[in-house]
Amino acid sequence: MNGSGRIDILARAGSEGIELEIGDSGPGFAPGVAEHVFDPFFTTKPPGKGTGLGLSICYxxxxxxxxxxxxxxxxxxxxxxxxxxxxxxxxxGAARDE
Ligand SMILES: Nc1ncnc2c1ncn2[C@@H]1O[C@H](COP(=O)(O)OP(=O)(O)O)[C@@H](O)[C@H]1O
Ligand SMILES: [Mg+2]
Structure with missing residues (x-):
């Protein structure tokens, strides 16, 4: 991390519901990585740094x-x-049985 960066967030009502778009100014995904980031335990971080759980939980x-x-x-x-x-x-609110 070089101490600076930018995150753009857009929220709008779309035809299918609420659309959220988030963009960052980081390095982006290395070739072949974006296809796997929602897989549980997939991480490109070194051992002990990443769990590979963040995006699979989001998914x-x-x-x-x-x-x-x-x-x-x-x-x-x-x-x-x-x-x-x-x-x-x-x-x-969310349509679900509690
Ligand atoms: N904003 C991002 N920019 C580039 N790569 C990302 C970004 N977010 C996630 N990734 C990639 O997706 C992988 C999986 O992310 P995540 O599920 O959050 O697990 P972790 O952060 O523990 O590695 C990361 O290791 C990284 O390679
Ligand atoms: Mg993460």
Whole structure:
């Protein structure tokens, strides 16, 4: 980490629900990595540094909520993540039995 960076966050109402887009000014994904980042325990960090659980848990949460998450590299460099969250049917919070 060089002490500076940028994160762009966009939230909007889309045709399928709430769309969230997050972009960063980091190194982006190395070739072949983006396809695996949602796999449990997949990490490119050295032993003892990464668990490979962060994005697989995000993926599981999005699935649970009936949404989607995807990622890739931004043309200008850095990574992007895009999420779509469906609206609750009654419009009053997550539609689930507790
Ligand atoms: N913003 C990002 N930019 C580039 N690569 C990323 C980014 N977020 C995650 N990754 C890649 O995805 C891998 C898996 O991420 P994650 O599930 O959070 O596990 P961890 O952070 O423990 O490695 C990371 O090791 C890294 O290679
Ligand atoms: Mg992580």
């Amino acid at each position: 599981a949460i999005m699935n649970e909520l009936g949404g989607r998450i995807a990622c890739g590299n931004r043309p200008q460099g850095g990574a992007w993540f895009r999420m779509v969250l469906p609206l609750a049917e009654d419009g009053a």
